[in-house]
Amino acid sequence: MNRRVTLSVMGSMRRIFPTAALAACLALLAVPAASLAQDPPAVVKPELPEGTVTKTYRFALDVKPGQNLNLYDYLNKPGERPSENGWIVGFRPNLKRMDGSTPPVDDIHLHHAVWLADSRITFGAGEEKTAILPPTGYGYRYTTSQRWLLNHMIHNLTATPEKVWIEMELDFLPDSAPAASSIKEVQTEWVDSMGGMPYPVFDVKKGEGVAGKLTYPKDTSASLAGRNRKLVTRDGTLVGTAGHLHPGGLYTELYLTRGDRTVKLFRSNAYYYGRAKFTSWNVSMGVPTDKWRIAVKKGDILSVQGTYDTTRAAWYESMAISPAMLTMQPDGGIDPFETAPDPTEVLTHGELPENRDNGGRPNPGLADPRKLKDGPKLREVSIKDFLYRQGDLSLPGRKGRPPVVKAGKELKFVNRDPLREIFHTVTPCKAPCNLSAGISYPLANAQQVDSGELGFGPPAVTAAANRADWSLPVGSKKGTYTYFCRVHPFMRGAYRVK
Numbered sequence: 117m118n119r120r121v122t123l124s125v126m127g128s129m130r131r132i133f134p135t136a137a138l139a140a141c142l143a144l145l146a147v148p149a150a151s152l153a154q155d156p157p158a159v160v161k162p163e164l165p166e167g168t169v170t171k172t173y174r175f176a177l178d179v180k181p182g183q184n185l186n187l188y189d190y191l192n193k194p195g196e197r198p199s200e201n202g203w204i205v206g207f208r209p210n211l212k213r214m215d216g217s218t219p220p221v222d223d224i225h226l227h228h229a230v231w232l233a234d235s236r237i238t239f240g241a242g243e244e245k246t247a248i249l250p251p252t253g254y255g256y257r258y259t260t261s262q263r264w265l266l267n268h269m270i271h272n273l274t275a276t277p278e279k280v281w282i283e284m285e286l287d288f289l290p291d292s293a294p295a296a297s298s299i300k301e302v303q304t305e306w307v308d309s310m311g312g313m314p315y316p317v318f319d320v321k322k323g324e325g326v327a328g329k330l331t332y333p334k335d336t337s338a339s340l341a342g343r344n345r346k347l348v349t350r351d352g353t354l355v356g357t358a359g360h361l362h363p364g365g366l367y368t369e370l371y372l373t374r375g376d377r378t379v380k381l382f383r384s385n386a387y388y389y390g391r392a393k394f395t396s397w398n399v400s401m402g403v404p405t406d407k408w409r410i411a412v413k414k415g416d417i418l419s420v421q422g423t424y425d426t427t428r429a430a431w432y433e434s435m436a437i438s439p440a441m442l443t444m445q446p447d448g449g450i451d452p453f454e455t456a457p458d459p460t461e462v463l464t465h466g467e468l469p470e471n472r473d474n475g476g477r478p479n480p481g482l483a484d485p486r487k488l489k490d491g492p493k494l495r496e497v498s499i500k501d502f503l504y505r506q507g508d509l510s511l512p513g514r515k516g517r518p519p520v521v522k523a524g525k526e527l528k529f530v531n532r533d534p535l536r537e538i539f540h541t542v543t544p545c546k547a548p549c550n551l552s553a554g555i556s557y558p559l560a561n562a563q564q565v566d567s568g569e570l571g572f573g574p575p576a577v578t579a580a581a582n583r584a585d586w587s588l589p590v591g592s593k594k595g596t597y598t599y600f601c602r603v604h605p606f607m608r609g610a611y612r613v614k
């Protein structure tokens with residue numbers, strides 16, 4: 117098999133290692149072999165019906181410094197959505213700066229965007245930016261009388277205000293085109309492991325699961341199971357699906373249950389690019405070929421499971437979603453209880469340049485706190501203006517020295533930035549934790565010790581922990597310990613146990 121590993125060198129230079137060097141590379145990268153996906157499958161694009169117009173529609177958004185808020189806006193203005201009736205036969209999400217450039221993921225991040233048409237979740241996107249491409253001949257109905265709502269969570273990883281466009285590039289077939297009369301309508305069946313939650317995330321703890329993998333919700337408590345199920349309300353044909361995961365995610369699996377029988381319909385693998393592999397946002401998701409057709413019946417249940425790697429980091433904002441495209445009436449397809457569904461995957465895009473910077477390079481702006489003198493004895497550290505006010509690795513002089521804490525005591529952190537706008541975390545990171553931020557650095561290096569996002573917002577809608585402060589339990593082992601902010605990974609701090 118033509119297995120290769122791709123190594124990103126200094127950001128832009130890339131080298132391909134042939135099979136013979138694979139073992140050496142794996143040792144170098146400390147990546148467990150079992151978790152390496154195969155070569156990414158081919159990128160394909162369905163043929164577009166004659167008369168299709170490709171056009172970008174966009175929504176302008178002011179993003180506050182450091183913002184990570186889950187918000188809703190209606191799309192009504194010209195340019196935000198098509199102005200005539202027709203069919204959406206292709207959908208590609210993106211995020212742009214006002215100058216038209218695509219910001220790097222480690223500066224501004226398309227955490228998620230979900231487009232609802234008449235209250236129905238129709239299109240969704242995360243940083244993987246999978247295109248939603250119905251097979252040729254199928255489309256999503258669009259009318260100007262629909263109410264369109266955009267749910268967006270744009271994460272500004274910097275302390276600078278930004279203005280961005282949330283874009284949807286549509287392949288749009290207007291009703292005036294002759295081909296429009298023969299398009300078969302599809303709708304999205306939103307199959308989400310945390311279905312019904314406005315902010316559908318779950319916690320993947322480092323080291324959890326079996327042999328370094330956690331499948332959610334299968335491997336979790338029974339109280340959470342069941343959210344991942346979606347009732348099929350009409351006979352129809354599934355013609356597509358795509359998985360959505362966060363870093364650490366290996367694959368989603370879509371299942372169908374009828375009575376007491378359950379079959380797997382599709383596994384959507386995460387194909388990571390570059391040296392960081394599955395700790396990054398540099399990923400494309402596998403989708404079925406345009407020949408994939410599954411006949412489903414009213415009363416069937418669709419469900420999703422998401423599998424995460426737990427060997428390298430903890431991720432408390434993990435997702436596993438596998439939206440499916442369903443026709444409005446039966447349109448052929450296999451009976452998945454008699455014939456195994458085709459597992460062949462294709463991609464809707466290759467590696468995206470904005471997802472390339474892994475970080476982890478020397479950063480002259482950050483001290484190695486292990487080499488600094490003792491700071492003051494402290495019980496409390498304030499967080500303000502994107503700085504840990506004592507022991508921040510970017511602060512010069514006395515303020516940069518790690519505060520000293522007695523073994524076995526607690527160190528309290530208090531967020532003193534605007535608590536409804538700027539959330540900060542205190543997340544352990546292996547010392548010295550002073551390299552450059554990127555899509556896979558720093559990594560959360562603890563099982564459960566984490567402040568959560570200190571700040572306030574509607575519960576279950578935002579990621580806010582709904583507290584301003586948190587007390588870090590200080591262990592008994594002497595040494596200098598480092599941490600970072602998950603929301604603003606350029607923020608680093610240290611304390612010393614004596």
Ligand SMILES: [Cu+2]
Nearest residue numbers: 539540601604
């Ligand atoms: Cu922060």
